[in-house]
Amino acid sequence: MIIPVKLGYGxxxxxxxxxxxxxxxxxxxxxxPPEWRHDDSGLSVTTGHETDFWRxxxxxxxxxxxxxxxxxxxxxxxxxxxxxxxxxxLYDQAGLMLRLDEQRWLKAGIEFSDxxxxxxxxxxxxxxxxxxxxxxxxxxxxxxxxxxIGEAVLLHFKDAGGSWHLxxxxxxxxDGEATIGIxxxxxxxxxxxxxxxxxxVGPPIASPxx
Numbered sequence: 001m002i003i004p005v006k007l008g009y010g011x012x013x014x015x016x017x018x019x020x021x022x023x024x025x026x027x028x029x030x031x032x033p034p035e036w037r038h039d040d041s042g043l044s045v046t047t048g049h050e051t052d053f054w055r056x057x058x059x060x061x062x063x064x065x066x067x068x069x070x071x072x073x074x075x076x077x078x079x080x081x082x083x084x085x086x087x088x089x090l091y092d093q094a095g096l097m098l099r100l101d102e103q104r105w106l107k108a109g110i111e112f113s114d115x116x117x118x119x120x121x122x123x124x125x126x127x128x129x130x131x132x133x134x135x136x137x138x139x140x141x142x143x144x145x146x147x148x149i150g151e152a153v154l155l156h157f158k159d160a161g162g163s164w165h166l167x168x169x170x171x172x173x174x175d176g177e178a179t180i181g182i183x184x185x186x187x188x189x190x191x192x193x194x195x196x197x198x199x200x201v202g203p204p205i206a207s208p209x210x
Contacts, residue, residue, distance in 0.1 A: 027071040027181060030099075031064075034190075042197040043069075043182070045094075049190035052091070053107055053183070056127045063187070066107075068097050070179030071201075078147040078205045079180050082198040084140060087112035089186065093120065094194040095144050097183040098153065100176050107183050108144050108155045108167065119144070119157040123170045131168055133157070141197050147208040150174055154208045166209070 035046035045067060052063040073079075081096040087110065095109015103126050111120035111132065118132035143158040144167075151174045155167040180201060186192035 027069050030068040030070065031066060033067040033184070042195050045182075045184045045194045045196070047184050047186040047190060047192040047194075050187055051185045051190075052187040053097070053105065053122070053124075053185060054128050054187075055103065055124050057129060064102050066183055066185035068099065068179075068181060068183045070097065070099060070181035073178055073180045073201060076147075076149050076204045077180075077201055078145060078203065078208070079201045080143060080145045080199070081109075081182055081196065082141050082143045083109070083182070083194055083196045084142065085110060085184075085194040086192065087117055087137075089189045089192070091185070091187040092189075092192045093186075094184040094192075094196075095120075095182070096146055096199075097179075097181060098146060098148070098172070099179050100173060104173055106153060106170065106172060108146060109183070110138065110142055119167055121155050121167050121170070123153075123168075123172065125171075125173070133165075133167060141195075146180070147204050148172070148174070149204055149208065156208075169209070 033045045034048050051065045053066040054063045083094050085094045093111040097107045099105040106123040108121040111118050116134050117138045118134050120132045122128050122130050145156040147154045153170045153172045156164040158164055182196050184194045
């Protein structure tokens with residue numbers, strides 16, 4: 001089990017800079033973005049050139065260059081991230097990531113494709129898959145939720161009316177120490193801008209499937 005915690009990214013970054021961390025609040029960058037800052041509005045990220053997370057399927061390449069700020073987590077939990085992106089170019093994407101290592105990870109959030117925003121998820125166990133729920137161009141902050149129960153991960157997105165909707169149920173290994181946090185990528189360009197407004201981690205919600 002994990003200890004209940006609510007972390008704004010200001011708190012995470014303040015603790016990183018103060019080097020006063022415990023196992024749950026220790027957040028570090030994988031592939032730091034060229035530009036990022038924290039202020040009263042949240043954590044803003046500007047992506048580097050052709051950054052991505054993907055392995056093999058259909059495209060045939062392996063990329064592990066996306067930006068990920070993750071903190072250690074163990075056991076069952078629910079994580080929620082709220083974010084707002086300037087989606088303009090094919091595959092611009094932002095959201096959250098759960099990661100064991102380079103070959104075992106998943107990401108969920110918004111991804112821009114075919115002129116629309118999609119609530120998107122990728123689960124990778126050696127090779128990646130991709131699932132999308134297309135929506136009209138979203139505006140303003142969006143939220144996605146990840147709940148891990150044993151070797152199952154349940155992903156949800158929140159609609160404009162505040163209701164949660166199931167994106168998928170995925171099999172994901174529970175062995176080893178995982179990291180959970182925010183991610184942003186721009187596979188076709190640089191300069192994709194994202195503002196992460198809030199991030200929470202706590203005990204798994206009751207009845208996460210419904």
